[in-house]
Each structure stands twice: as C-alpha cells, then as structure tokens.
Amino acid sequence: MADGVGSPLARWLREVWEIRLHRYLALLVTAAVLTGLVFAVRAVTDEDRSCAPGVARPAGGDECVGVATDAYDFGHPQLREAVRAIDRENDRLKTGSYVTVALMLPYTASTPSTLSDIQHEVQGAYLAQWQANHTSNGQAPAIRLVLANPGATSGHWQTMVDQLERMAKGADRLRAVAGVGQSTDNNKKAVAELTRRGIPVVGASITADDLANGQNGKDPFPGLARVSPTNTDEARALASFAKVEAGRALLVYDKPGDPYTRTLQTSFTALLKGSPYEPQPFTPPADRTQEGTTANTFRQITHLVCDTSAETDTILFAGRHTQLRQFVNALGTRGCQNRRLTVLTGDEGSYLSGDKKLDRTALTHHLSVRYTSLAHPDAWVNAPAGLPGGSAGDAKVLTDLLARSAREPVGPIGDIALEDGQLIIGFDALTLAVHGIREATPDGATVPPLADVGLQWPQVKGSLRVSGASGWICLDVHGNPYDKAVPIVELHADGGSRFVRIAWPEGRPPATECLPPS
Structure with a gap:
C-alpha cells in the first residue's frame, strides 16, 4: 500500500526538509549580515573625501587641497562673492577658446590676516581675468581662472603640483600658475617642482632672494617671473x-x-x-x-x-x-x-x-x-606726469575696474580694501601671466605651447614692459623686476597706514626706456 501523508516515511521526509530549510535560512541570514558588515566597513574605509570638483581631503587630513574648478570658497564666506564672480566668468568661455591659469594660495589658512590677504589677491586676479577677456580687443586666448590650494602651510604641495601637471597636459590647457603666497620653504619646493616640470610661474608677493633666479648666476627656477622686488x-x-x-x-x-x-x-x-x-x-x-x-x-x-x-x-x-x-x-x-x-x-x-x-x-x-609695501593705492595718485617707473594712468585702469566691481557684469566681488597692496599685486601678477601667454601664442593660433610661455619673461622690458597698477614691470633676463617702485608706508596710531613716498632700489627711478643694465 502506498505511503500516506501521515505515514512514518512522510513524516520523516518532512522533518528532514524542515531541518534543511532552517539551515538554509540561517545561512542566508548570516550571509546577509556579513554582506552588510562588509558594506559598512567599506563605507568607513572608502569614505568620500571629496570637497568639490578637483578638491579633496587627503588621507589623514582635514584640509581640502587640490585645484578648485567651480565656485568653491574653501569654507570661507569672505571669499564667496569673488569665487562666484570667477565661476561666472569661466562659464562664459567657449570650449577650446581658452587656456587656464591657476592662482596658488593657502586657501585653507585660518588666521584673519592671511585670509584677508588671500581675499584681496583673489579679487585682484579676477579683475585681471575680466580685463583680459573683455577689454583686449579680442586677443586670444581667453583666460580661465582656477584656485590651487597646497594647504594652509603648503604641506600638500606635491598633491597640488601633480594635479596641475595633469591639467597642463590635458584638456584644461593650463599655461601658468600665479600667486604662490609667502616665501616659505614649502612654497619654494612647490615652485621648484612646477618649473622643473615645465610649468611657468608668476610670483605675486614672493620676495625672498633664494626664491628667485639669477642668484650667483644660476637659474634654479626656469620659467619663474616675479612682480615684486627681492628682499x-x-x-x-x-x-x-x-x-x-x-x-x-x-x-x-x-x-x-x-x-x-x-x-x-x-x-x-x-x-x-x-x-x-x-x-x-x-x-x-x-x-x-x-x-x-x-x-x-x-x-x-x-x-x-x-x-x-x-x-x-x-x-x-x-x-x-x-x-x-x-x-x-x-x-x-x-x-x-x-x-x-x-x-x-x-x-x-x-x-x-x-x-x-x-x-x-x-x-x-x-x-x-x-x-x-609691495603696492599702495596712494603711490601714484599725485605722481608727476612723465615720471618713469609708473603712472597715475596705469593705476587708474584698476581703480576704474574696482568702481564697476560692486555689481554685474564685473561684480560683485565682496568688500574691497587696498591698503595692504595684495589686491593690486594680485592684479599685476595675473596681468603679467596673461602677457606671457599671449606673447607666446603663434599668429593664427589660440593656444600657446606650454614650453614657450616661460620663455617670454626676458623680453618684458622697454616698450614690451607691463605697465602695472603697482608700477612698471620690467624684467631682467632672470625674470626679476628691475628697479621696481617700492612704496614706503608708515603705520598710523589712529588706525591703518599712510603712504610716505616711493623709494627705488637703484636710488632713483629707472630710465624712460626701462632696460636693465648688463
């Protein structure tokens, strides 16, 4: 007779099946728990450390370092309006019609005085970008500006340099780095490596003699130019x-x-x-x-x-x-x-x-x-007409831009201050970078060869000088400014400072032709 549902054989088969089912369910639950743990561990170990496009926190650090390519203010509200203005200008550029310049500064610094300097230098660089793109009679190429951060003390300069090199070789068409920040050992290493890799650098406020070419007849930073005098x-x-x-x-x-x-x-x-x-x-x-x-x-x-x-x-x-x-x-x-x-x-x-x-x-x-001072807003206001070394007219180019910077299309760019000279020197540094880029661009082309940009600095003199807002920028064959105007400034007991007068490294202004002697 066939086994029925309640037969001993049927009961045995059912018990075996239930035991196996329980085991399978236990295995599935265990696997699910383990899978969840794996994903949880990955979530911790593979934490998203990005801050913004091009910027991330390195392992073991909290600073956002790298090259910001959009309106990222590095967590500092005082930079917000200026970086948004840069982003708007970058968005106007047509694909393939521009080259990129990186403004290297310690954007994650925290001291108020340093942040104030950074804000002003960013504003000055942006105004030079805007002028290059809108008041140059269609000269090519147009300029895209990005912000390069090596860290508060430039401790992550290697990460930044690697990124900038990729941008120089790729579609970003990076053609110069401007700014640099203070004359520190880390910044010296960064400039040495950038120039070793063939990327031109234009220093804004670096003044150390050993962060310059021409010392003891040597050029350890090929492609470096500066707009500030040496110490x-x-x-x-x-x-x-x-x-x-x-x-x-x-x-x-x-x-x-x-x-x-x-x-x-x-x-x-x-x-x-x-x-x-x-x-x-x-x-x-x-x-x-x-x-x-x-x-x-x-x-x-x-x-x-x-x-x-x-x-x-x-x-x-x-x-x-x-x-x-x-x-x-x-x-x-x-x-x-x-x-x-x-x-x-x-x-x-x-x-x-x-x-x-x-x-x-x-x-x-x-x-x-x-x-x-590297620059001062009162240095050229009352300068006699025809005085070599700079002019009120050259300085007025920047002050006219500043007058338009409170609203679109130029601004807004945030609160303006000129006494520390950083906005002025930031403007001149990017203006010099643009000059080198455009002089290196072959007729009929829109993008210069990277190697040719740094070769332009020895010719920036005479009628090819850059008439900066801080004074004439006439470079010697090593890329250093010759007999650059040096404003002497005095701290004032009532607050701020006052311009005293212009002094000259050579004891007198340069000759009208502004050609460095041999």
Whole structure:
C-alpha cells in the first residue's frame, strides 16, 4: 500500500526538509549580515573625501587641497562673492577658446590676516581675468581662472603640483600658475617642482632672494617671473629712503628663519657693516602665524635696546608679521620712552595695517614703524606726469575696474580694501601671466605651447614692459623686476597706514626706456 501523508516515511521526509530549510535560512541570514558588515566597513574605509570638483581631503587630513574648478570658497564666506564672480566668468568661455591659469594660495589658512590677504589677491586676479577677456580687443586666448590650494602651510604641495601637471597636459590647457603666497620653504619646493616640470610661474608677493633666479648666476627656477622686488632690492630702497647709519642701528632677526626672513636678515646685515652692536635673535614657532612665547623674548630685547647709546634710533627687523606685532607692542612699554625709535622692516609690515592685536598706543610713544609695501593705492595718485617707473594712468585702469566691481557684469566681488597692496599685486601678477601667454601664442593660433610661455619673461622690458597698477614691470633676463617702485608706508596710531613716498632700489627711478643694465 502506498505511503500516506501521515505515514512514518512522510513524516520523516518532512522533518528532514524542515531541518534543511532552517539551515538554509540561517545561512542566508548570516550571509546577509556579513554582506552588510562588509558594506559598512567599506563605507568607513572608502569614505568620500571629496570637497568639490578637483578638491579633496587627503588621507589623514582635514584640509581640502587640490585645484578648485567651480565656485568653491574653501569654507570661507569672505571669499564667496569673488569665487562666484570667477565661476561666472569661466562659464562664459567657449570650449577650446581658452587656456587656464591657476592662482596658488593657502586657501585653507585660518588666521584673519592671511585670509584677508588671500581675499584681496583673489579679487585682484579676477579683475585681471575680466580685463583680459573683455577689454583686449579680442586677443586670444581667453583666460580661465582656477584656485590651487597646497594647504594652509603648503604641506600638500606635491598633491597640488601633480594635479596641475595633469591639467597642463590635458584638456584644461593650463599655461601658468600665479600667486604662490609667502616665501616659505614649502612654497619654494612647490615652485621648484612646477618649473622643473615645465610649468611657468608668476610670483605675486614672493620676495625672498633664494626664491628667485639669477642668484650667483644660476637659474634654479626656469620659467619663474616675479612682480615684486627681492628682499635685497627692498632693503636697498629702504636704505636709500631712510639713510640708515650703521653706527646708530640695531638688527633684530628670526633665528633660524625662513626664506623671507633669512634673506631679509642678510640684506639688512649688509647695511649694518661696522655696527657696534651684535644682532639680537628671536626664535618663533615653526608656524610663524602662531603667538608662541616670543613676546617674552621681545620684552627682554627692549631692555637691550634701551641699553644702547642714546644715538641709536633705528631698529631693522627681519621677521614675520606676528612677531613684528609682538615686538612693536613690547616697544610700546619700553623703559626709554623718551628716545625716538624707528622700526624698519620688509613688506610683512603691511599685515599690521588691519591687525586688531596691534597696540596702536605704542605708536604714540616716540615710536615709528615703516615698511616696504609691495603696492599702495596712494603711490601714484599725485605722481608727476612723465615720471618713469609708473603712472597715475596705469593705476587708474584698476581703480576704474574696482568702481564697476560692486555689481554685474564685473561684480560683485565682496568688500574691497587696498591698503595692504595684495589686491593690486594680485592684479599685476595675473596681468603679467596673461602677457606671457599671449606673447607666446603663434599668429593664427589660440593656444600657446606650454614650453614657450616661460620663455617670454626676458623680453618684458622697454616698450614690451607691463605697465602695472603697482608700477612698471620690467624684467631682467632672470625674470626679476628691475628697479621696481617700492612704496614706503608708515603705520598710523589712529588706525591703518599712510603712504610716505616711493623709494627705488637703484636710488632713483629707472630710465624712460626701462632696460636693465648688463
């Protein structure tokens, strides 16, 4: 007789099937849990670290570094309107009709003074881009501007350089890098690697002598041009203005220093041959934007200043702006209040113009602080017509653009400030980059060969000079500006600063033809 549903065989088969089903279900549940864990681990280990197109956080870091190709402000609202203006201008460009220039600055910096400088330099570079694309009678190529960030201290410069090289070789047609930021060791490495890979660089505010070509007859940065004088030229201009006497001056310097402070120290030392006083060192934090304990050192140095003879009236300061501010504050409480003292320093002094931590009452205690500025809005306002080296008309090109920058089509670009000179020098640096790019573009072509752009710098002189808003830019064969106008500026006790007068590295303006001597 056949087995029925309730037969022993049927019951046995059903039990076997149920056991196997339970096992299969358990295996499926386990597999699902494991799969979920795998995806969860991947979600953690393969975290999306992008910040914006072209910009990402490197492993182990929180900074967004790389090259931003859209309206990304790196988390700083004060940059927002300027980067949006750049993005609007970039969107107007026709595919294939432009080349790219990268503005290299430490966009993830956090100190207010540095961010202020970055904002102003971005604004100046954008205005130069707008002028190149709209007021050049259709000259080719058009200019696309992108923002290249090596990190707050340029610690990620290698990542940025690799990306820029890919852009130079690819559809972006990168043809120059402008800006650079301060003269630091990391920026020196970045410029060295960019130029080694054949990418031209135009420095805006770099002034260190060892971040320049032509030192000891060598050109370690082929394709580098600069719109700012070297520290040596700034010191020579300062000396010609102040008539520094070695017997009445004292040097205070950063030890061990960085490219900016070391070369400024060297330049000042040359002015003080025969001084009866040994230079006084201070050692700041490695990140010179930090306060550290140097304020204590400066308090002690002020005692030594007062111990010098009554004829000592000048202090040459080779240091960064944070330490300069600490030193000025300390001098405000020095013991010899009745002795008149003048502190002379390089272009880092411009940061103090808006530094809220500066004790301006120190400037009412027989103390003057004067510095060489890279540019100043009052430098050419009342310049006599025909004075070589620059003109009010050249400066007016920028001020006219600024007048239109509050609204479209030029702006808005955010709050404007010119006293620190960064907007002006940013404008001139990108203007020089555009000049090189267009001079290297063959007749009938729209894109110059990358290798030819950096070859243009030795010819930027005479009638081929760039008439910048900061003054004439006449380059020597090494890409350095010859006898560039150096505004001397003084901090004001009531706030801000005031233009004193223009000084010249050669002691006088360049000749009308602006041709560097052999």
